[in-house]
Amino acid sequence: MSEPNPQILRCHSLGLNRHQRQVLEGIDCAFSPGELTAVIGPNGAGKSSLLGCLAGVLPCTAGQVSVNEQPGSSIPRAEWAKLCAFLPQQESPAWSMPAQDLVALGLLPWGRSFSRVQRQARVRAALQQVDAGDLALRPVTQLSGGEQRRVQLARLLVGDAPMLIADEPGAALDIRHQLQLMETFRQQADAGKIVVLAIHDLGLAARYCDRILLLENGQLRARGTPADVLTRAQVADVYGISSEFRWREGRPEFIAGDLT
Amino acid sequence: MLANRNLILLLIVCTLPIALIAALSSGPVSINLVAAIADGWHSDSSDAVILWQLRLPRAVLAIVVGAALGLGGAAMQGMLRNPLAEPALLGVSSGAALAAILVLYYGAAVSGYLLPLLAIVGALLAVGSVWLLAGHGASASRLVLAGVAINAFLSALMALALNYAPSMFAMQEIVFWLLGSLANRGWDQVLLALPFIVIGAIFLFLSRNYLRALSLGEASAASLGFSGRRYPLLVLFGIAFAVGASVAVAGTIGFIGLVVPHLMRPLVGQDPGRLLWVSALAGALLLLLADVLVLNTVGAQELRIGAVTAFIGAPFFFWLIVRSRQGGNL
Numbered sequence A: 001m002s003e004p005n006p007q008i009l010r011c012h013s014l015g016l017n018r019h020q021r022q023v024l025e026g027i028d029c030a031f032s033p034g035e036l037t038a039v040i041g042p043n044g045a046g047k048s049s050l051l052g053c054l055a056g057v058l059p060c061t062a063g064q065v066s067v068n069e070q071p072g073s074s075i076p077r078a079e080w081a082k083l084c085a086f087l088p089q090q091e092s093p094a095w096s097m098p099a100q101d102l103v104a105l106g107l108l109p110w111g112r113s114f115s116r117v118q119r120q121a122r123v124r125a126a127l128q129q130v131d132a133g134d135l136a137l138r139p140v141t142q143l144s145g146g147e148q149r150r151v152q153l154a155r156l157l158v159g160d161a162p163m164l165i166a167d168e169p170g171a172a173l174d175i176r177h178q179l180q181l182m183e184t185f186r187q188q189a190d191a192g193k194i195v196v197l198a199i200h201d202l203g204l205a206a207r208y209c210d211r212i213l214l215l216e217n218g219q220l221r222a223r224g225t226p227a228d229v230l231t232r233a234q235v236a237d238v239y240g241i242s243s244e245f246r247w248r249e250g251r252p253e254f255i256a257g258d259l260t
Numbered sequence B: 001m002l003a004n005r006n007l008i009l010l011l012i013v014c015t016l017p018i019a020l021i022a023a024l025s026s027g028p029v030s031i032n033l034v035a036a037i038a039d040g041w042h043s044d045s046s047d048a049v050i051l052w053q054l055r056l057p058r059a060v061l062a063i064v065v066g067a068a069l070g071l072g073g074a075a076m077q078g079m080l081r082n083p084l085a086e087p088a089l090l091g092v093s094s095g096a097a098l099a100a101i102l103v104l105y106y107g108a109a110v111s112g113y114l115l116p117l118l119a120i121v122g123a124l125l126a127v128g129s130v131w132l133l134a135g136h137g138a139s140a141s142r143l144v145l146a147g148v149a150i151n152a153f154l155s156a157l158m159a160l161a162l163n164y165a166p167s168m169f170a171m172q173e174i175v176f177w178l179l180g181s182l183a184n185r186g187w188d189q190v191l192l193a194l195p196f197i198v199i200g201a202i203f204l205f206l207s208r209n210y211l212r213a214l215s216l217g218e219a220s221a222a223s224l225g226f227s228g229r230r231y232p233l234l235v236l237f238g239i240a241f242a243v244g245a246s247v248a249v250a251g252t253i254g255f256i257g258l259v260v261p262h263l264m265r266p267l268v269g270q271d272p273g274r275l276l277w278v279s280a281l282a283g284a285l286l287l288l289l290a291d292v293l294v295l296n297t298v299g300a301q302e303l304r305i306g307a308v309t310a311f312i313g314a315p316f317f318f319w320l321i322v323r324s325r326q327g328g329n330l
Helices: A047-055 A077-083 A099-110 A116-129 A145-158 A175-190 A202-208 A232-239 B002-025 B033-039 B046-080 B092-105 B114-134 B140-163 B168-179 B187-206 B208-214 B218-223 B230-250 B256-268 B272-295 B305-325
Strands: A009-018 A021-031 A036-040 A062-067 A084-087 A163-167 A194-198 A211-216 A219-224 A241-248 A251-259
Touching (some): A009 A047, A021 A047, A021 A062, A021 A219, A036 A047, A036 A175, A047 A084, A047 A194, A047 A211, A077 A084, A084 B218, A099 A116, A099 B208, A116 A145, A145 A163, A175 A194, A175 A202, A211 A232, A232 A241, B002 B033, B002 B046, B002 B256, B033 B046, B046 B187, B092 B114, B092 B140, B092 B168, B092 B230, B114 B187, B114 B230, B140 B168, B187 B208, B187 B230, B187 B272, B256 B305, B272 B305
Parallel strands (some): A036 A211, A084 A163, A163 A194
Antiparallel strands (some): A009 A021, A241 A251
């Protein structure tokens, strides 16, 4: 059900004011299909706010978000929900429904355009994608934090939306599932989707992402390839740590050092 | 497991007609039910009049009001993502009750259309104030807070009205009305409440997918296309119509909205959408059974049905607490 035409997701001097505080200011950036983008930055830099604005769940107070140069606000919410799937940072399900029912909620924007059999097949596939096929019938509130997160990831993937936005999807996951998760997002991007992740692990960001946006105090500090953004000077300045970015066997590698 | 659930649902559906027959055969005088049915609607034999004009409307009202309260409770719990929510929590019942008290206070004819209509207006006003107080794009917790505040204020006003009741008779009338009752209700009340309850039910039915999406959380629900004020308003007005109309004709009957969705939730796989109609069904059954109990209790004064449901509801609360102490979820 992916939209056939490629979408370009763009922020035009995006600003957000919350609780009398400028959370985001003058953000200009664009996201293209096939690209896996990481949004990084220290706590409170505005990562979640930027993702919320991109996903259309936070109304920005300045500038706008556009898709194919069409303002996001002019797209009906029901249509938008099919274009863009969003996984917020922390949300716990209210009811202890079976995991497969929670995943099926990701298909709500499509209403009845899928048959029951199609829905079940998609849910099963999505659960398997995040290595949670065996959790299908378990009540979600009885799952561990990491298991619950994987089930929610399946909910994100189940609709096969052309844009995926996830806020710290790897939090609470063990290292194996973190890698698996990044592989999954890599595949989604390679399949022509726009994928934007807020991420704390700079190592994973360097290894898997095509582009990185570095936020600091609500402003875009740097953007570019991991090698461009994760320079020693920049990381030291923003995070206050020493670090090293290097290429090993043709793969970018980021290593955090000491506090500076 | 699944077969068990469906069996219980089937049981509820089958029990409803049995409870209806029980309700129709219960009352201060014994009638020949079969003969009364055979006599038909237009017959003026005393048995037929008792059946068609007294007992049937009362039973139908129990079903309609019970369904509205169950539905309202399920919707409220779904919207607030909280299993302890019920319409009374957001001041819906109090708003309706206060409006009704004012009518009683000034001695307006209780049988007239004024009382129910004003009660619905009162419910809508209460919901409107909660909405305004909570503010634009309010989170569920702020809504609950606003609801509790409005509810406390309305309760204070009710206490004040009782305090300054013009006569002992008015006071008694108000107290009895607050306890909830289905006594002496006829087709007029059914016809008055039914349209509003149906409108409310339609609103809530239209918001079923919103309630489902809300299981995930507010941000996720917004990302699934359920953003803005439209959906919460649809639910609030749905509840105000359904519950306000019920309070208008039957007084305040508590606990149905709390207990029923709780009991039904495991039977529908915790799906807040399916829970709506199942709670309506079970609410109807529970109130009808409570009324059968009322009708079969002897005493000088008819037992108030609100007291009966509270007697069922309070121990249910105890059970919830004990179960949560043993490690279960609330």
